[in-house]
Amino acid sequence: TLRRLLRLSVLSLQATMSIMATSALAAPCTVSPILPLPSAPDRAWRRFKGPHARRFVSSRASSENHGVDGGADNPNGLVVKGKEFLGDLGTGLSSSPDFDRSVITNELLDPEQMGKRGEAYVVGQVLLGLLVIAPVANLEPVAQILAFGAVSMAVAIITSSLGTMGNSLTPLPKPRESAELKTDGMFKYMRHPLYMGLILGSFGLAVLTSSLSRGMFAIALTVLLYYKAQFEEEKLVEKYGEDYIKYMSGVKRFWIL
Secondary structure: OHHHHHHHHHHHHHHHHHHHHHHHHHOOOOOOOOOOOOOHHHOOOOOOOOOOOOOOOOOOOOOOOOOOOOOOOOOOHHHHHHHHHHHHHHHHHHOOOOOOHHHHHHHHOOOOOOOOOOHHHHHHHHHHHHHHHOOOOOOHHHHHHHHHHHHHHHHHHHHHHHHHHHHHOOOOOOOOOOOOOOOOHHHHOOOOHHHHHHHHHHHHHHHHOOOHHHHHHHHHHHHHHHHHHHHHHHHHHHHHOHHHHHHHHHOOOOOOO
16 A cells, blocks of 8 residues: 555656646756766855856866756756656556565675674664664653753854954944954854854754754754855955955864854
8 A cells, every 4th residue: 555655656746747847848948057066175165256266167067977868968957857766766666676585684694794794884774773763762851951052052152253253243244344354263163153153052942942843943044044154255255365265275164064
């Protein structure tokens, strides 16, 4: 019954993708091709348009082949790839698993290879999977303690950062003309400590109050602050030029992120 329900879901998604493909082909599309993700050295440069910054250009965009129907030269590649994915998914659901259980059993019980093939990962995977299905302990008190610590840390980070900013503080992403580039205090560890404090505090408060709604709003706030930080860094590069680019290369945007 579950297999049939999944099969029906895939068929409905395939029909939706077909409608999307028909609509996309009926009208001209000017969607730019999707470029591969930049390599690590280029991450500090992407999305900047200032005179002191270079734009990220991928040399693989013209040489990498993504398939005949879903390639980078086809503006409707995402729709075509989506239909192909759903088709393969439906084929997999309609077929029965075919493998020899005795081969797996003998492989797992081979004494000569024991401990050499990453068995610890498999054991951890099974145990954590079982705990997700049927947790044997209530970790809510531990989560509450960690959440309280996160909120406390967030308040400390924000307070310390406000003291470092001084008269350079502004709620706008564009720095004022008299602002100074801050690279000390919390700014030694993250480029946007105020935003990091807001994100950490939001998730901590959501866990502390066991509120799904707060958790959803915390995710939305994180996405908003991520894009606001990108826009802000464009303006900072325009204002401080190479000094800010050098600062970016050694300090991450949101601490560990």
